Amino acid sequence: MGENPRSRILIIGAGSMGILTGYHLSLAGADVTFLIRPHRAKLLDSPQMLYCYDDNQLKEYKRYSYITDPLLIAGSNYDYVVIALDGVSLRNETGLDLVKTIGDATRGTNTKIVLGSVFFDLRAWFLQVSGLADEQVTNGHLGIHAYSTKAVTLPLETSTDPNLISKADFAYIDKLDDGFTVDDSSPAVANGFAKIYNACGISHCAVKSAPEYAVTINPLFAIFAACELFDWPKFQDIGDEELWGLVVSSVREIQQLGIHGELGRESARITTETGLAASLAAWEKSMLPLDLQAFNRFHHGEKLRAQDREHLQACLSYGAAEGKPMPALKDLLRRVQEHEVVAAQ
Structure with missing residues (x-):
């Protein structure tokens, strides 16, 4: 018998949340694609270097692809779309158009949405704007603390390596019990995503009730x-x-x-x-x-x-x-x- 097909996951946004989520999903064997703005393409043409505070080592993340046109979502048959934009970016004029595009591309398909943006009662807004079915969308957020080393320099403890951090695009620490959390607004979406993520073997995705999550x-x-x-x-x-x-x-x-x-x-x-x-x-x-x-x-x-x-x-x-x-x-x-x-x- 053949191997199970690799899960195809689109991550919208390649900031700290997007990159660290993609890295762990790639370790889990998923086929990860990023949707980014055209000016970000040059940055993703090179492997992403990740400094891990947990073991004071540098990781290379290169097993991904990217697209720059949201219209390419249609017909791509992604298993999951993970939205890794902040709440303001998702709800501004550009974000509104993107949500409608996601809805048009995935409505009536088997594609599942993990809404990784954080805002009060955002899922209800997203469902209304996208027109997607209630069972197609669940909330999620990254518990791994990650940041762009090019955007900020944080104070360092003696156990960290400033030379390695200087070579990194992102630095992160995964010290909480859960590196990623999804709620059970849509149990099928939540449990399916958690199963994929947890196959990475080094971080854990928890499924919590919607009230507990909120x-x-x-x-x-x-x-x-x-x-x-x-x-x-x-x-x-x-x-x-x-x-x-x-x-x-x-x-x-x-x-x-x-x-x-x-x-x-x-x-x-x-x-x-x-x-x-x-x-x-x-x-x-x-x-x-x-x-x-x-x-x-x-x-x-x-x-x-x-x-x-x-x-x-x-x-x-x-x-x-x-x-x-x-x-x-x-x-x-x-x-x-x-x-x-x-x-x-």
């Missing part, structure tokens, strides 16, 4: 917003009790939004100032030798700032629709906006 991610953006007010200190050093109390109240308000169900309400009941601070400090420690807050300063304080702000505004809008005024989150956003005005002067 309640894990959505409250984080209040924390990132507050970190700007604290000027991105180590999590273990956060000390302004009044401001931290406001942050934790904002987290609880987000947890209690209807999209999170009973799990969110229970999470809000057990979230405390000391408990949340301890869990963040543990996250920070687990990421070593990566400097987590330096990473977050770049990733959420610069690169994805617009997405993060819009995410919190969406939380407020959903809260208003549910009759929840969310005063703590409103106050936190007001302070962040005032901070931005002062910083710009």
Whole structure:
């Protein structure tokens, strides 16, 4: 009998999420193609060099192909399309056209979509714009912390190798239990993708319930917003009790939004100032030798700032629709906006 055919996967976007997802899927034996903008083609003509904080080694990633025309998606019969764009890019005018193109190309086919963009209740928007069937799309995100070494230089611990990092296109660390997570909005999509990813043998993809997935991610953006007010200190050093109390109240308000169900309400009941601070400090420690807050300063304080702000505004809008005024989150956003005005002067 012949071997099983290789899974054909299209990844939209070749930033840190796209490249690291593609790398692990390639290790799993998948046939990976990237959809990129034409000006990115020259960069992908050369193998991608990846510095791994986990073992202090440089990896070469070259087993991929790319296309630059979204219209080529049609008729290509991909098993999966993984969207690795940020929420703002996916929802702007260009992104809107792309979503419609994806819908036209994959509607009525067996192609499954992993929506890797992060934004509040984004899947509902994506289904409406794309016109795809509910069972064809699930949410997913990369738990591996990765960044472009050309975009930012992070502080280094003694166990890291600056010479190797200087040769890398991306650096990453896979220290969480799950390198990738999908939710079960579409169980067939989630379980099928996890099975492929897990065949890589060095990273793990988890399948979580949709409420658990959402309640894990959505409250984080209040924390990132507050970190700007604290000027991105180590999590273990956060000390302004009044401001931290406001942050934790904002987290609880987000947890209690209807999209999170009973799990969110229970999470809000057990979230405390000391408990949340301890869990963040543990996250920070687990990421070593990566400097987590330096990473977050770049990733959420610069690169994805617009997405993060819009995410919190969406939380407020959903809260208003549910009759929840969310005063703590409103106050936190007001302070962040005032901070931005002062910083710009």
